[in-house]
Amino acid sequence: MALFKRINTKAKALMNSGFGGNPSNYGGRFFNKNGSANIKKKGIGFLDGISWYHTLLDLPTWKFLSILFLFYIGINFVFAFLYYGIGIENLNGISASDSPWVQFGEAYFFSAQTFTTVGYGHISPVGFLTSALSSAEALIGLLSFAIATGLFFGRFSKPTVYLKFSHNAVIAPYQDGKALMFRLAPFKNTNYIDAEVTITVGMNVEENGVLINKFYILDLEMSKINSLVLSWTLVHPITETSPFYLFTSEDFETIQGEILVILKTFDDMFSTTVATRTSYRFSEIIYGAKFKLMFERSYKNTQTILNLDLLNSFENVTL
Numbered sequence: 001m002a003l004f005k006r007i008n009t010k011a012k013a014l015m016n017s018g019f020g021g022n023p024s025n026y027g028g029r030f031f032n033k034n035g036s037a038n039i040k041k042k043g044i045g046f047l048d049g050i051s052w053y054h055t056l057l058d059l060p061t062w063k064f065l066s067i068l069f070l071f072y073i074g075i076n077f078v079f080a081f082l083y084y085g086i087g088i089e090n091l092n093g094i095s096a097s098d099s100p101w102v103q104f105g106e107a108y109f110f111s112a113q114t115f116t117t118v119g120y121g122h123i124s125p126v127g128f129l130t131s132a133l134s135s136a137e138a139l140i141g142l143l144s145f146a147i148a149t150g151l152f153f154g155r156f157s158k159p160t161v162y163l164k165f166s167h168n169a170v171i172a173p174y175q176d177g178k179a180l181m182f183r184l185a186p187f188k189n190t191n192y193i194d195a196e197v198t199i200t201v202g203m204n205v206e207e208n209g210v211l212i213n214k215f216y217i218l219d220l221e222m223s224k225i226n227s228l229v230l231s232w233t234l235v236h237p238i239t240e241t242s243p244f245y246l247f248t249s250e251d252f253e254t255i256q257g258e259i260l261v262i263l264k265t266f267d268d269m270f271s272t273t274v275a276t277r278t279s280y281r282f283s284e285i286i287y288g289a290k291f292k293l294m295f296e297r298s299y300k301n302t303q304t305i306l307n308l309d310l311l312n313s314f315e316n317v318t319l
Contacts (some may be wrong), residue, residue, distance in 0.1 A: 031279035080108035093123035115141035160186040161276035173289040182200040185231040192228040195265035204258030231294040249287035257282040
């Protein structure tokens, strides 16, 4: 049977999804699991195609700190070479009888003191060139620390969505039929309100003998909730209007498709709307399974306990 015949004709396809219609132009998934677009841009210069501010804000903490540390060490080495090249005799306080390595070390630490504007006074510049170089280094140090401080504050104050999605989606029993389900949960002490989600499915189908991308908006049992404090299981009932109405377990294994999830919610701590996204390939959908309950009463029946380690837990069932 042609792939297009597997798609329920009552399901309304999107005319403009933001993604191309030719599957041969795409490699891999549309969105990565972490929500980033699976796109590599070419045809433009490297410096023109990158936003350094966004890059430094999005870097993992250890990479960001490593860059700052290496920059600090590297720029002081550059200035130490310049001081050494001008002549150690122009740095008052360095003994001419010391070995070259000791002299270079003294020049390096003088550079570090000048760059940070500490200036202990043990070594001081003599002559125009050395004084001009130390003045320029002090200015560069002030600007560098201003930029580093801004980046630190930007990383610390940037609104971030602390939500985790289940690794798999499931096709589970639902009322008298079945439904596509996946779930998410907040994992930090944040307060999210007015959470709203939009789910789009894209799949390769054969239409008039040509393989094309088709996109559909999936109807949800509940697409918006007032408060997101526990886990939220998103449910798409597979009814006669669902594109999955005629799908079997074999179709999810053989048809190339991806479910795109975009969620936005209001963070009352930052007083702003934040957004996150992820995706599920059809190969990441478990046919005939249901999620295990994540929350329960506390021992003294005074609180609700959310077990985040059960976010991906499911059990197989018969549909």
